[in-house]
Amino acid sequence: MEFDTISAISTPMGEGAIAIVRLSGDQAIEITDKLFVGVSGKKLENVSSHTIHYGKIIDPTTDEVVEEVMVSVMKAPKTFTRENIVEINCHGGLVSVNRVLQLVLRYGARLAEPGEFTKRAFLNGRIDLSQAEAVMDLIRAKTDRAMNMALGQMEGRLSKLIQKLRQEILEVVAHVEVNIDYPEYDDVEEMSHRMLKEKANYVRDELKKLLQTAGQGKILREGLSTAIIGRPNVGKSSLLNSLVQENKAIVTDIPGTTRDVIEEYVNVRGVPLRLVDTAGIRETEDIVEKIGVERSRKVLKEADLILLVLNYADDLTKEDEQLFEAVKGMDVIVIINKTDLPQKIDMDKVKELSNEHKVITTSLLEEKGVDDLEEAISSMYFQGSIEASDLTYISNSRHIALIGQALDAIEDVLSGIEFGTPIDIIQIDLTRTWELLGEIIGDTVQESLINQLFSQFCLGK
Numbered sequence: 001m002e003f004d005t006i007s008a009i010s011t012p013m014g015e016g017a018i019a020i021v022r023l024s025g026d027q028a029i030e031i032t033d034k035l036f037v038g039v040s041g042k043k044l045e046n047v048s049s050h051t052i053h054y055g056k057i058i059d060p061t062t063d064e065v066v067e068e069v070m071v072s073v074m075k076a077p078k079t080f081t082r083e084n085i086v087e088i089n090c091h092g093g094l095v096s097v098n099r100v101l102q103l104v105l106r107y108g109a110r111l112a113e114p115g116e117f118t119k120r121a122f123l124n125g126r127i128d129l130s131q132a133e134a135v136m137d138l139i140r141a142k143t144d145r146a147m148n149m150a151l152g153q154m155e156g157r158l159s160k161l162i163q164k165l166r167q168e169i170l171e172v173v174a175h176v177e178v179n180i181d182y183p184e185y186d187d188v189e190e191m192s193h194r195m196l197k198e199k200a201n202y203v204r205d206e207l208k209k210l211l212q213t214a215g216q217g218k219i220l221r222e223g224l225s226t227a228i229i230g231r232p233n234v235g236k237s238s239l240l241n242s243l244v245q246e247n248k249a250i251v252t253d254i255p256g257t258t259r260d261v262i263e264e265y266v267n268v269r270g271v272p273l274r275l276v277d278t279a280g281i282r283e284t285e286d287i288v289e290k291i292g293v294e295r296s297r298k299v300l301k302e303a304d305l306i307l308l309v310l311n312y313a314d315d316l317t318k319e320d321e322q323l324f325e326a327v328k329g330m331d332v333i334v335i336i337n338k339t340d341l342p343q344k345i346d347m348d349k350v351k352e353l354s355n356e357h358k359v360i361t362t363s364l365l366e367e368k369g370v371d372d373l374e375e376a377i378s379s380m381y382f383q384g385s386i387e388a389s390d391l392t393y394i395s396n397s398r399h400i401a402l403i404g405q406a407l408d409a410i411e412d413v414l415s416g417i418e419f420g421t422p423i424d425i426i427q428i429d430l431t432r433t434w435e436l437l438g439e440i441i442g443d444t445v446q447e448s449l450i451n452q453l454f455s456q457f458c459l460g461k
């Protein structure tokens with residue numbers, strides 16, 4: 001495909017010692033040659049691909065030296081975008097990089113949109129849509145596990161599986177076509193029915209396996225929304241601080257210290273938690289605290305995991321029991337804190353209220369029990385490691401939704417076979433399965449969706 005030449009700053013704005021202006025497109029080398037004077041005197045047009053060159057960027061209208069640079073030249077088609085790519089490595093700092101970018105734009109390049117380099121890699125067929133999405137996940141990954149999952153997807157693990165399933169479906173579709181066109185051959189019909197059932201079962205099982213990884217995959221990609229709740233003064237903010245290993249939340253002995261919701265990302269043994277410390281939940285007349293308590297209730301409703309904190313040195317109260325009631329049916333870990341103080345809490349009663357929930361005792365003051373809590377969290381969501389697993393993971397909501405729909409469609413195929421539905425009707429569901437899977441890798445996908453997906457990228461990627 002032919003596109004215009006795009007350019008953008010591909011490094012963080014105003015940070016770092018080196019900053020890169022990247023160009024991609026037919027004219028990338030020509031444009032740079034108008035501005036770059038290398039020490040060797042060679043035009044970039046004549047250098048070998050994948051080489052780097054030292055020299056100066058000079059403004060042709062004033063002959064003024066704009067920057068001292070290193071320029072990498074990568075010639076199509078073996079490049080990130082499959083187009084000519086030039087990367088001008090400038091000194092860091094906003095002004096210098098921007099001057100180089102402005103020159104490049106003035107001499108024929110167009111400012112790239114967010115994600116447009118990666119979009120070109122997709123449009124030029126170097127990667128498919130799910131691989132492009134993985135590039136974005138890689139940038140955003142907050143843990144090693146999430147990173148490994150994105151790398152696997154970027155290398156095309158998911159793509160290959162999807163392609164294989166689509167190929168299987170296509171073969172059956174071909175057989176069914178023959179069957180529709182030549183209904184008089186009984187043996188063809190018999191074979192296509194048997195094959196149809198076999199292949200549809202296989203596709204269904206593979207899709208089910210994929211969906212089973214979605215829970216973990218989504219947590220790795222987006223983080224597990226975790227709410228710390230409990231009565232005032234039980235040690236919720238202390239718990240957040242000890243998991244984050246920093247004093248992020250204010251801790252005092254005054255009940256009602258936390259008034260607002262505090263959010264922090266932590267990596268607990270490879271599980272990314274979006275940890276939310278809330279205002280202690282109690283009936284209160286204080287206006288500010290009241291708003292905080294309302295927000296706590298809302299956070300509670302939206303959480304994936306609840307850490308319910310109780311006070312070891314205090315009797316269970318009606319409020320504690322109400323909290324147990326409020327989190328019924330959710331993923332909950334009960335934490336009994338302040339075990340360094342004399343016991344007042346009724347453990348039997350706690351066990352009864354907790355029933356299926358895990359109960360852990362801590363003394364955050366003495367830094368005891370946090371390991372047990374971390375262990376409980378990681379074993380609750382992960383058995384084994386992603387690195388060691390031969391499963392292909394899905395994590396992206398778009399993929400999860402499409403695989404769910406494809407699974408429904410293939411189930412329709414199977415029940416069609418069961419009920420003796422005419423084969424040309426079954427064919428429709430079969431084709432639908434094929435199309436839905438195609439959307440994952442971007443084979444059968446609308447342009448508006450592609451634009452929307454790539455616009456979520458950062459500039460210069």
Ligand SMILES: Nc1nc2c(c(=O)[nH]1)N(C=O)[C@@H](CNc1ccc(C(=O)N[C@@H](CCC(=O)O)C(=O)O)cc1)CN2
Binds near residue numbers: 077079
């Ligand atoms: N300076 C710089 N660093 C970077 C990137 C970049 O674009 N520039 N990348 C950007 O994200 C990542 C590297 N990703 C890349 C992926 C493919 C190709 C590439 O040229 N692929 C060719 C094969 C090249 C060869 O055989 O030498 C191809 O697939 O045809 C380059 C970079 C990370 N680091």
Ligand SMILES: Nc1nc2c(ncn2[C@@H]2O[C@H](COP(=O)(O)OP(=O)(O)OP(=O)(O)O)[C@@H](O)[C@H]2O)c(=O)[nH]1
Binds near residue numbers: 230233252363
């Ligand atoms: N003895 C003892 N004190 C603790 C322990 N954990 C926390 N505390 C103390 O309990 C008090 C309240 O702790 P916070 O973490 O602020 O409690 P909170 O649940 O966030 O309280 P609110 O924000 O008011 O709802 C502080 O003085 C802490 O130092 C513990 O394990 N043992």
Ligand SMILES: [Mg+2]
Binds near residue numbers: 236238249257278280
């Ligand atoms: Mg607090």
